Amino acid sequence: MSKIKVGVIGCGSIATHRHIPEYANHPAVELAAFCDIQVERAEYHAGKYEAKAYSNYEDLLKDTDIQAVSVCTPNYLHAPITVAALKAGKHVLCEKPMAVSNEEADSMIAAAKESGKKLMIGHNQRFVRSHQKAKDLIASGDIGKVYSFRTAFGHGGPEGWSVDGKDSWFFKKEEASIGAMGDLGVHKTDLLRYLLDAEIVEVSGFADTLAKEATVDDNAVCILKTDTGIIGTLAASWSYTAGEDNSTIIYGEKGIIRLEDDPNYSLIVQYKNGETVRYELGKIQSNDEGGQQSSGVINHFIDAIIHDKDVLIPGEEGKKSLAVILAAMESSLTGKHVKLND
Structure with missing residues (x-):
């Protein structure tokens, strides 16, 4: 062939x-x-x-x-x-x-x-083994009804990654449009939609430029609500100066799933009955050394x-994840809670 x-x-x-x-x-x-x-x-x-x-x-x-x-x-x-x-x-x-x-x-x-x-x-992030396993656990009812979540994606900033360093397009509104939320936050909105098999329908967000010489946001925190009633938080940042955080925690009635939150175990489930199960599924793909080699x-x-x-x-899925970060930026700009259209 x-x-x-x-x-x-x-x-x-x-x-x-x-x-x-x-x-x-x-x-x-x-x-x-x-x-x-x-x-x-x-x-x-x-x-x-x-x-x-x-x-x-x-x-x-x-x-x-x-x-x-x-x-x-x-x-x-x-x-x-x-x-x-x-x-x-x-x-x-x-x-x-x-x-x-x-x-x-x-x-x-x-x-x-x-x-x-x-x-x-x-x-x-949909292809990370720990995330795929967590999706299966949630779908099977392993931790029961999901109540809440918190997810973060942060590192020291694109200057340590971009070929143009501090002069990178990432920092320029006319080329990037959105900063840390577009770079990192959109990954997590997509991951949450994937893990929870739910759509995010309401957003309240705060975004600001606090750490970089940039015309886009470098720190953002959002409160999100799904169409199934789950509420939680998302943080995206270019100011995590001492290392990368790419973690997600899901809180359910029977237990808690911790994803990429431990240096040795990419997935940990802590059950209400006191049992803890640890999975070694390889590290998430990362800009840090030792990350998964293939995305x-x-x-x-x-x-x-x-x-x-x-x-x-496909594009339809990409748009749904994009819409969440656009709503978060609108909320930050207007100071108002934003409901996403169908």
């Missing part, structure tokens, strides 16, 4: 450390093209993989041999590039957040439907293309 030819648009850190090596390790993929406005970045990867290099994504999309692309650009370019790629007949894996507005998300979903091509949003996202995306299956996180 011939290999799927993939193009990567945007050759910054997420592409370099996640997408490109995972595509390279997939036996059914050929990395055929790279694009970046700083063309030397594209040329570096093109040289390594004997591929083509572009400085303009429109030129890459004209290549009829390319069957799929990863969109790894600043947030404000996700929608226009994704729509153009779908119209050009490419399958698209787009980084999160999928867009900077609900309207942009709608345009991406519409383009996917019209093209018949697959659109997947890169929410990797699972690329393997799932390519498998869906090969076997013509639905992706786990």
Whole structure:
């Protein structure tokens, strides 16, 4: 079987450390093209993989041999590039957040439907083994009715990760639109929806710029309520200076599930009867050393293309997670509680 030819648009850190090596390790993929406005970045990867290099994504999309692309650009370019790629007949894996507005998300979903091509949003937390096990435990009734949750995603900031350091687009409102909530909080809204099999319908949020020289939020805390009546909190931060926190705790009538909250056990269940069960399921993928090496996202995306299956996180799912963080930012701006539309 011939290999799927993939193009990567945007050759910054997420592409370099996640997408490109995972595509390279997939036996059914050929990395055929790279694009970046700083063309030397594209040329570096093109040289390594004997591929083509572009400085303009429109030129890459004209290549009829390319069957799929990863969109790894600043947030404000996700929608226009994704729509153009779908119209050009490419399958698209787009980084999160999928867009900077609900309207942009709608345009991406519409383009996917019209093209018949697959659109997947890169929410990797659904592929973490501890999260998948927790979802099974919750669905089976292992901890009974879920009452509440608290989840956090924080680290020292994008300057330690982004290829541009302190000059990164992450800190610029015109390119990122949303800061820590768009970078980290959207991962957790997607995870909560996945774990609880419920939609978030009400949001109260506080977001501010406290730690960085930025025009976007670097700290945010939200109260969330699901359509099943569960309430809890979400924190997203670029000011966790002494290490990363990527934990989630679910509180149920029969016990508590602790996810990525212990250095040795990725999943711990503490039962009401005093029993504790600890699971060693490998560390979550992280910017810190020792994290899970494969996100699972690329393997799932390519498998869906090969076997013509639905992706786990299509545009519709990405939009629902995006809508929550947009509502949180609206709440912070207006000082009002926000109810999400259906």
